[in-house]
Amino acid sequence: MVLPAQAASLTVNSTGDTADLNPGDGSCGTGLPNTCTLRAAIQEANASAGGDDIAIAVSGATTVGINGSYPAITGPVTIVGPAAKFTVDGNGSASLFRITGQGTYSFSNLVIKNAAGPAGGPGGGGIYFAPTGASTLSLTDVDIQDNKESLPM
Numbered sequence: 001m002v003l004p005a006q007a008a009s010l011t012v013n014s015t016g017d018t019a020d021l022n023p024g025d026g027s028c029g030t031g032l033p034n035t036c037t038l039r040a041a042i043q044e045a046n047a048s049a050g051g052d053d054i055a056i057a058v059s060g061a062t063t064v065g066i067n068g069s070y071p072a073i074t075g076p077v078t079i080v081g082p083a084a085k086f087t088v089d090g091n092g093s094a095s096l097f098r099i100t101g102q103g104t105y106s107f108s109n110l111v112i113k114n115a116a117g118p119a120g121g122p123g124g125g126g127i128y129f130a131p132t133g134a135s136t137l138s139l140t141d142v143d144i145q146d147n148k149e150s151l152p153m
Helices: 036-046
Strands: 011-012 052-056 062-066 077-080 085-089 097-099 104-113 126-130 138-147
Touching: 011 036, 036 052, 077 085, 097 104, 104 126, 126 138
Parallel strands: 011 052, 052 077, 062 085, 077 104, 085 104, 097 126, 104 138
Antiparallel strands: none
């Protein structure tokens, strides 16, 4: 029997959007040397047990444009951007943070913008909070800008 990896502490150091090559191995490995993207960190956090910490250590006010929606966040996580804020841009077509697990979720020092909910809905573009049980979402110093919600057809 394979057990999920323990809670992860991951450091994002890239504005790229490359996926994790092996979610659950305890490493945010994109195949590029010493490179951890936010997408890879979310994948690795989803594969681990317990509450995970994702620290974004990209200097300055930086933007990452994503190539398609991030995977749903399925377990407790804290995502902390740098003091200058880290901008996640959905480029008008991607859903960014979809929270579907149970637990405590915390985001800080981020700008979440230009996201669209999934076609046919439901779902918010920037943050879609639909936990499976008792949960909390905390936003500290987070700007949410120009996002669109999709409604069921």
